[in-house]
């Protein structure tokens with residue numbers, strides 16, 4: 609099997625979780641931060657992706673200098689384990705103030721809070737030596753469309769992105785689109801929306817995208833084509849690997865576990881674009897609720913393993929078959945050859 613020598617992988621601490629869902633409580637004990645770091649290292653990952661309050665728990669009640677000191681401490685702990693920080697994202701949606709969204713809240717004081725907290729998150733990025741600032745715009749949307757003026761909301765988003773860009777000349781914003789959940793309708797539901805709005809900011813070169821496979825599927829799109837769209841624009845700055853079985857709640861299943869052929873095509877497009885040398889693969893998966901605590905890191909390991917198996921499948925595709933793909937002929941036979949290649953028969 610291919611070693612992950614050329615691809616680099618990260619995961620977020622929230623992917624090792626207690627297993628609660630909207631219908632039931634936790635089913636596994638909380639795992640300490642240090643133990644998650646150990647898993648990261650032992651499972652052959654290169655980096656952690658973090659929310660601001662993963663890096664600095666309780667940051668709200670701390671002074672700005674104490675926040676940065678603690679972020680640096682976490683960074684050192686990672687470095688001692690040979691790990692780096694891929695990105696940091698402000699977790700606006702878990703704060704009571706962000707109930708109606710942060711940047712697009714109906715309350716101007718909340719909109720200001722969201723910008724201030726994002727600026728602080730940029731400082732945390734810098735303290736942790738990453739220039740990648742991720743925005744998953746969780747609650748930037750509505751439950752009731754009439755509640756907000758959509759035109760103003762998009763303007764607020766651009767103003768917030770500008771404030772972040774202006775706060776630090778080096779920071780790059782990677783926006784992670786998702787069409788719904790937790791909101792009924794989210795602003796910036798697809799990578800198309802993300803790249804369009806990037807061009808309206810004060811520095812379009814520093815605004816790009818992060819594509820999560822499950823989110824593309826929730827928008828009814830083809831993830832491989834979504835990846836290709838961002839790649840051709842040099843705007844794919846991270847990928848959240850996972851899978852999704854149709855249009856339901858955001859499942860965050862193990863990469864490739866639902867649709868192998870689609871996963872193969874996602875890997876193929878990343879291979880063709882040479883993504884290994886330009887970005888990291890972040891595994892954003894949830895363990896099944898039935899998974900016992902002692903095995904509750906398996907979903908991370910399996911996602912990375914599936915990715916590397918599929919890299920092998922892409923690289924070992926018969927060159928003659930590759931050639932036949934480029935011309936119209938017996939396409940049914942060519943498709944069958946791909947299916948057989950995937951099945952190993």
Ligand code: GLO
Nearest residue numbers: 697742743744784820858892
């Ligand atoms: C949820 C998102 C979430 C983000 C993470 C990083 O649907 O995928 O997990 O990726 O919070 O901002």
Ligand code: MG
Nearest residue numbers: 784820848892
């Ligand atoms: Mg994600």
